[in-house]
Amino acid sequence: MNPTLEGHLLDGRRALVTGGASGIGAACARELAARGAHVTVADVDGDGAKTVAEEVGGEAWVVDLSDTRALDGLRLDTDVLVNNAGIQRVSAIQDFVPDDFRLVHRIMLEAPFLLVRAALPGMYERGWGRVVNISSVHGLVASPFKSAYVSAKHGLEGLSKVTALEGGQHGVTSVCVNPGYVRTPLVEKQIAEQAAVHGIPEHEVMAQVILAEAAVKRLVEPHEVASLVGWLTGPDGAMVSGASWTIDGGWSAR
Numbered sequence: 418m419n420p421t422l423e424g425h426l427l428d429g430r431r432a433l434v435t436g437g438a439s440g441i442g443a444a445c446a447r448e449l450a451a452r453g454a455h456v457t458v459a460d461v462d463g464d465g466a467k468t469v470a471e472e473v474g475g476e477a478w479v480v481d482l483s484d485t486r487a488l489d490g491l492r493l494d495t496d497v498l499v500n501n502a503g504i505q506r507v508s509a510i511q512d513f514v515p516d517d518f519r520l521v522h523r524i525m526l527e528a529p530f531l532l533v534r535a536a537l538p539g540m541y542e543r544g545w546g547r548v549v550n551i552s553s554v555h556g557l558v559a560s561p562f563k564s565a566y567v568s569a570k571h572g573l574e575g576l577s578k579v580t581a582l583e584g585g586q587h588g589v590t591s592v593c594v595n596p597g598y599v600r601t602p603l604v605e606k607q608i609a610e611q612a613a614v615h616g617i618p619e620h621e622v623m624a625q626v627i628l629a630e631a632a633v634k635r636l637v638e639p640h641e642v643a644s645l646v647g648w649l650t651g652p653d654g655a656m657v658s659g660a661s662w663t664i665d666g667g668w669s670a671r
């Protein structure tokens with residue numbers, strides 16, 4: 418972020434970023450802190466969460482978001498909620514392990530619902546809130562071998578739109594951000610699985626699978642996603658609600 422352009426637009430606000438220990442979430446934690454927010458970094462990776470929290474002057478919340486029952490009675494006091502934590506599993510449907518499908522849906526759809534549910538009462542009381550759901554181009558279009566991920570992200574799109582409709586009269590917006598492939602461990606970890614399901618060598622996965630659909634042939638950088646998230650939480654983002662913002666190098670233009 419360019420501090421001379423943005424000032425401290427989130428001074429006095431609290432922000433919670435799930436999956437904030439790594440990749441896009443860590444970049445969002447840095448961006449929101451640079452804008453003045455007090456950031457809580459929520460992650461199952463306790464060491465990573467504490468490291469990022471210390472760096473941004475915030476706090477860590479070590480939590481396994483796959484344990485969704487534990488979130489049923491939660492109440493969150495946060496002005497900005499970034500639902501970002503996620504995992505990937507790559508397999509043909511007939512081979513997809515049922516518990517892997519359920520795990521992806523618990524972390525990437527049930528937990529966002531429960532966190533929004535926990536945060537809205539406080540946002541409504543204060544008359545201001547920003548919910549940013551890190552969806553994906555896979556919230557809008559599909560790819561083979563990602564049934565759990567694609568369906569969870571499509572569900573997140575629906576959750577975001579309902580949140581936008583219910584929250585509008587209370588000063589709360591809800592948006593999805595939809596990146597193409599971003600340079601993070603989540604992408605690095607799926608190279609071997611992608612090679613196996615597509616029947617190609619690992620060194621061909623980048624060109625033949627990952628960058629195949631994008632017009633701009635490079636990975637998105639985490640800070641580029643975070644910069645968009647920062648803008649969406651600022652005053653000029655106030656009329657963006659129920660929308661899905663692609664940042665995918667042209668992938669979804671096809």
Ligand SMILES: NC(=O)c1ccc[n+]([C@@H]2O[C@H](COP(=O)([O-])OP(=O)(O)OC[C@H]3O[C@@H](n4cnc5c(N)ncnc54)[C@H](O)[C@@H]3O)[C@@H](O)[C@H]2O)c1
Nearest residue numbers: 436439440441461481482483501502503553598599601603
């Ligand atoms: N990397 C990409 O290409 C890409 C593209 C589009 C969307 N996304 C989305 O962006 C989000 C972040 O992905 P990333 O690429 O930064 O991944 P990442 O692997 O770098 O980070 C994900 C974070 O989520 C945390 N996490 C995983 N399971 C958790 C759980 N049960 N409880 C709490 N935290 C948990 C991990 O510990 C990690 O810190 C995900 O929702 C992903 O679907 C990523």
